[in-house]
């Protein structure tokens with residue numbers, strides 16, 4: 001086949017549809033069903049500068065500020081300039097975003113300087129996008145969808161990715177070969193006990209890439225969403241930042257609106273700042289949660305029907321009750337290092353969406369930029385392959401990277417250890433959560449330095465999560481500063497000497513400083 005796409009969220013399906021529209025033969029492999037990706041859970045929406053008073057320059061500035069100095073400026077420019085066209089394309093494909101008086105309704109979320117987030121069904125944006133993309137994919141006869149098919153490892157021959165080893169829907173080992181392979185397998189929220197991510201978010205693509213010696217970057221930057229409903233259900237019900245955009249505020253246990261003293265944007269500060277402010281109070285005051293006060297939102301049931309249903313399910317009425325909230329693992333800002341066309345360090349292997357590190361998120365993703373990331377970078381892969389590109393170039397995150405620099409000995413692991421998912425999640429939550437230090441991270445690094453025997457989907461998922469956990473812990477230990485979503489209690493300052501990325505593959509992370517910006 002011409003193109004094999006692993007993953008069926010916004011990034012994977014966008015890649016598949018663009019390739020199929022060119023007449024290519026495309027396979028989409030998903031371990032669940034076509035529409036069961038993390039995309040479906042997205043509430044807030046898609047950020048894009050769709051017209052005045054907004055501009056691509058403003059969107060770019062907000063993205064760079066949120067990213068805490070680690071965004072790739074070229075990648076961000078690509079994101080904000082190509083974004084509006086891709087959103088319109090998605091609408092032409094059938095996605096219906098909320099309108100008022102014939103105009104798109106725009107919401108504001110943390111870190112945005114003005115409303116620019118389109119949404120659907122109030123707070124069911126991901127579900128509508130997934131529906132539209134799945135319908136479009138089903139209508140294209142040259143897309144072969146393989147559901148309940150688990151990708152195990154990449155097949156690499158003569159220095160090139162030529163497909164995957166997989167377990168088919170009956171659990172039988174099989175090979176799927178393709179001229180080019182796209183990893184769009186999403187993130188790794190299941191590394192943590194408390195996450196907004198569905199059970200499928202087990203870092204499969206990043207784990208496969210690491211085992212094949214493909215470079216990853218920025219994996220220490222796991223973003224925690226500040227306002228997950230503190231309730232035992234998993235994934236944790238998300239209380240979208242759009243609530244704060246519509247007037248909700250955070251309060252501590254004494255009713256104080258504490259974000260007023262934390263940041264000029266108060267409750268709409270970038271997400272890392274809000275999550276850290278909450279986490280500090282929870283630790284210092286030994287509290288299970290703080291409170292989101294959404295009582296000022298009069299039209300709650302119609303504006304936020306998904307959140308309304310989650311609250312009602314646990315006996316809360318957001319119009320009168322304060323909602324208990326605590327941070328939850330939400331989005332991995334790093335991932336498989338790619339150039340501006342989604343090419344990884346392994347020829348024939350491409351990546352987009354949350355699995356990838358395209359450089360647009362830096363140390364902390366701006367709210368609602370992730371759906372846009374998938375929409376923009378997936379078609380760039382297809383266009384690059386169509387133009388004959390076959391290997392990465394030194395652009396985007398791969399700017400200034402000499403592939404030899406990543407050629408380091410593998411991190412030592414104990415063979416044949418034993419670890420279950422819940423144990424791993426507890427270790428990561430205790431040691432590599434919102435607040436970290438050398439002791440907690442060293443404990444994690446020691447605990448995850450094992451290889452588990454894998455024989456079925458569940459154990460392959462734990463193996464993938466362990467692979468990602470090792471890379472995350474190693475980079476988090478090496479980054480002896482606090483920046484964006486990476487808060488080191490023992491190194492509270494952001495330091496200029498860490499203005500660069502940690503790249504990992506088999507061995508210890510390698511630091512590459514950001515290139516100096518050429519003055520305009």
Ligand code: SIN
Pocket residue numbers: 042043044045239240241242331366367368369370
């Ligand atoms: C939210 O709705 O708060 C989440 C949006 C995002 O993660 O981009």
